[in-house]
Amino acid sequence: MLTTRLELPYCLKSMSGYNSWPPCSPENENGKFELSEQYFIDDWLEEDPSTYVLSDSPGQNLQRYQESVHDSGGSSSHEGPSSGEKKEAKERFAFKTKSEIEVLDDGFKWRKYGKKMVKNSPNPRNYYRCSVEGCPVKKRVERDREDPRYVITTYEGVHNHQSSS
């Protein structure tokens, strides 16, 4: 199985700090990569999971999220459950890509650990996890419900190691 090559590791690193999101330039080294459009999704901002916010600018809505979290989270010497009705500030990030290949190679080793059929979509959802031991990063890949030619990739967590590539 051949996977496309995407300049994502650089992006993932930057993501850890939520500072900004550098544009992921598609590498057309093999010529099989067909990334024509790419959107960024901030689905955690929406109460309705079925709808999400698309941003063409990196960190557009991300900053809003970061701002609210920082304001509320503030001094968090200990993360007790307390009355944190706000969603957990775990690093999560999603983007939509126009590609026929579902799993985009981002330089990390991913091991699939689950597949699920979502009721809302005829397309299955794949669950991946970083193969590196101790790395909490998870990945979720699914096709767009309305545009099957689009692939929605969701990253969760931050890599605590270098990409072995």
Next chain:
DNA sequence: CGCGTTTGACCGGCGC
């Protein structure tokens, strides 16, 4: 022979 994929079961949260 080691590792990744596969696939159904299992589980916990939430809504009714």
Next chain:
DNA sequence: GCGCCGGTCAAACGCG
């Protein structure tokens, strides 16, 4: 309390 729904586990298998 029950059933749906999304997420994870794990055994078996396949491939390099």
